[in-house]
Amino acid sequence: VQVTDAGEARPIVFETGDGGEYPVALTVTHYSTVEDYVHGFSEITHTYQQLNDGGNDWIASLRGCCRQYGEANAKFRVTLRVNLAYDPQALMPKGLPVLPVIYDAAIQQVLLPANTDGGLPAAGWRIGNGEELGGAIRPSVGMATFVDGTSGMLSLNSSAFGVGFFPVVVQIASTRSVSPYDFLLRVVPASLRNLRPVFSGVPLQTNTSSGGLQTSIPSISTFAGYEIFLTFTASTSRPDSEVKEIRVYSLPLGARMIEGTESRAGGVHTMTADFRWTPRVEQAGTHYVCVEAIDNSTDVLSSGQHCLILLVNGVNPKPAFFAPPPDSTVTFYMEVPNTFDVSGIGENPYDNILLDSKFPLTPGQVLSPPVASEKKIRATDAATRVAASATLSWRPSRFTGAFKETLCFVLSQAGGPGIIPQTSERCVIVRVERCKYLSQAGDTVQSIGALFRSDWLSLWGINVNLTSFVPPAGTEVLIGRIYTLRSGDTLQTVSKQFGTTVEKIKELNIDLSVAGAEAALAARAEICIFPDTCFDD
Numbered sequence: 001v002q003v004t005d006a007g008e009a010r011p012i013v014f015e016t017g018d019g020g021e022y023p024v025a026l027t028v029t030h031y032s033t034v035e036d037y038v039h040g041f042s043e044i045t046h047t048y049q050q051l052n053d054g055g056n057d058w059i060a061s062l063r064g065c066c067r068q069y070g071e072a073n074a075k076f077r078v079t080l081r082v083n084l085a086y087d088p089q090a091l092m093p094k095g096l097p098v099l100p101v102i103y104d105a106a107i108q109q110v111l112l113p114a115n116t117d118g119g120l121p122a123a124g125w126r127i128g129n130g131e132e133l134g135g136a137i138r139p140s141v142g143m144a145t146f147v148d149g150t151s152g153m154l155s156l157n158s159s160a161f162g163v164g165f166f167p168v169v170v171q172i173a174s175t176r177s178v179s180p181y182d183f184l185l186r187v188v189p190a191s192l193r194n195l196r197p198v199f200s201g202v203p204l205q206t207n208t209s210s211g212g213l214q215t216s217i218p219s220i221s222t223f224a225g226y227e228i229f230l231t232f233t234a235s236t237s238r239p240d241s242e243v244k245e246i247r248v249y250s251l252p253l254g255a256r257m258i259e260g261t262e263s264r265a266g267g268v269h270t271m272t273a274d275f276r277w278t279p280r281v282e283q284a285g286t287h288y289v290c291v292e293a294i295d296n297s298t299d300v301l302s303s304g305q306h307c308l309i310l311l312v313n314g315v316n317p318k319p320a321f322f323a324p325p326p327d328s329t330v331t332f333y334m335e336v337p338n339t340f341d342v343s344g345i346g347e348n349p350y351d352n353i354l355l356d357s358k359f360p361l362t363p364g365q366v367l368s369p370p371v372a373s374e375k376k377i378r379a380t381d382a383a384t385r386v387a388a389s390a391t392l393s394w395r396p397s398r399f400t401g402a403f404k405e406t407l408c409f410v411l412s413q414a415g416g417p418g419i420i421p422q423t424s425e426r427c428v429i430v431r432v433e434r435c436k437y438l439s440q441a442g443d444t445v446q447s448i449g450a451l452f453r454s455d456w457l458s459l460w461g462i463n464v465n466l467t468s469f470v471p472p473a474g475t476e477v478l479i480g481r482i483y484t485l486r487s488g489d490t491l492q493t494v495s496k497q498f499g500t501t502v503e504k505i506k507e508l509n510i511d512l513s514v515a516g517a518e519a520a521l522a523a524r525a526e527i528c529i530f531p532d533t534c535f536d537d
Helices: 190-195 445-451 456-462 491-497 502-508
Strands: 013-015 021-023 027-032 037-041 058-064 076-082 098-102 108-111 124-127 144-146 153-156 164-173 178-188 219-223 228-236 243-248 256-265 268-277 285-295 306-313 320-323 329-332 338-346 353-357 386-394 404-413 423-432 436-438 476-478 481-484 526-529
Touching: 098 108, 098 190, 124 144, 178 190, 219 228, 228 243, 228 285, 243 256, 243 268, 268 285, 320 404, 320 423, 329 338, 338 353, 338 404, 338 423, 353 386, 445 456, 456 476, 491 502, 502 526
Parallel strands: 098 178, 219 306, 329 423
Antiparallel strands: 013 021, 013 058, 027 037, 058 076, 076 178, 108 153, 124 164, 144 153, 164 178, 228 268, 243 285, 256 268, 285 306, 320 338, 338 386, 353 404, 404 423, 436 476, 481 526
C-alpha cells in the first residue's frame, strides 16, 4: 500500500477472475524502517462456482499502486492462473521477497523454489511476459534466464543490472495453474562480499566461494505426524555489527520459527533460531524453507537466500524384526541353559521402538530388558533408524522333555499425540529335545544320573556310543530309551511292560500331560521311557 500526499492509502485489490474483487488488508509479519518495507499476508475466502472458465484458466490478479522501484508511480498488476480441475492448490513461492546477490561479472545461479501447502513441487519456471509483468521491466536473456525451465534455477548476470534494486516477475507453474513470484533483485556492491552474515553448521552452511549463493540444496527426510526440529546458526564478523534477525517469509502451514540464542566471541556475533514443524499426513511431499540472516548495519547486509528441502513421507513404516529369523525353531535341552536374541529396527528414526513378548512367558523363561537406540531429537541428529534388542534365556527343567510352543514377540513404535503406532510380530517355535541331555563341561555319567534322578549304570548301558564316563561338552546323552508305540499301546500297558509308572512316563514326556494326550496316542509315535532294568515281568 502506498500512502498519498493527502495521507490516504491507495488500496491493493485482489481480482478473482470471475468478477470478484476484494481489497487486501495486510497482516504484517515483517517490516523495517531502515529497509523501507513491510511484509505480510492477507486471507481472502472466495468460492468459484466452476472449476475453471469453461475449460480455460481463471485469470486472477493483484493490482494496485505503486512499485517502489522502476518507473515513478508505476501501477502493478500481478496475474496468476487458477484451474481447479487440474490443481486444487496453488503454488507458494518460497524465495525471499528481496533476493540479494553480489555484483559480479561471472554468472551466478539461484534457486527459486515453490510448492503447494500439500507438498507438490513446481513443474516449470519462466520470466514473466506482457501483462504478467505488471509494470516491471522484463530483463533481457543476458541479464536473467532459467537454466532449463524445469529446475527453478535462475542464472543471473548481476553486473548487467548494476548495483541497486530491480523488480523481477517470474511465473511458476504446476500442472495448469501458474503462480507469480514478484520479487526485488538487490545487487550488492562487490566490496561488501566478505562482510555479509554467514550460516554455519548443519543443515545450512554458506558457501563463501560462490558469493554466498547455494550450489546445492540440503534435504531432510521426515514422516508425517512427527516434529521436525532444526536450529539455524548465523554469524557476522563485520566490525561494529551484529546479526539482527534470521528471517523466513513463507513457512509450511503449522510451522514456526522461534528465537534462539545470541553470543559474541572473538569479534564474531552469532545468533540461532529454531524451526519446529509437525507435518500432517495431507502435507506429505516436498516442502522448501528459505531463510536469510541480516545484520544491523545501516545498509542491512543479508547472507543471501539459503534454502532447505523437507521431504515428508506420508507412510509411517512398520518396524521390522532382524532376529530371530522367520519360521525358525530354537532347540533347548533339559537342564541346560540356552539363549536366543530378539531384535528389530525401525526405519522411522523419529520414534523409539518397544520390544516385548506378545503373551506371558512360560515359567522360567526370562526376556531381558530391551536395549534401544536413541531416536532423533533434532532432524540433524545422526540417527537414520532406531533399533531394539533383547535376549530370551531359559533353563528347561528335567520335566520339560518334548516341550513345544510357539513364542511370539511384538515390535511397536512408541507413538505420540495423534499418531497410531505401527507394530510388527515375529513368532518362533521353541522346543525341548525328548529324552536327551547335552553334556556340559565337568559332567560325568554319574553327575548326569544324579541330575535326572536316574541310575547312572543304566544311563551308561543306554548310551552305547559313550566311550568314557566323562563325555565331552556338547555330547548328546540319552536319559532314557526312545520307544516307538505300537498299535493298541496305552500308557498303562507300556508302563507295565517296562516296569515303570504312568506318572514317571509323563515326567519324561511333558506332551503326554496335556489333557486328551493319552487318548490321542498313535502308532509309531515316540516316547521316552526309563525302564527298570531289574524288573522281570
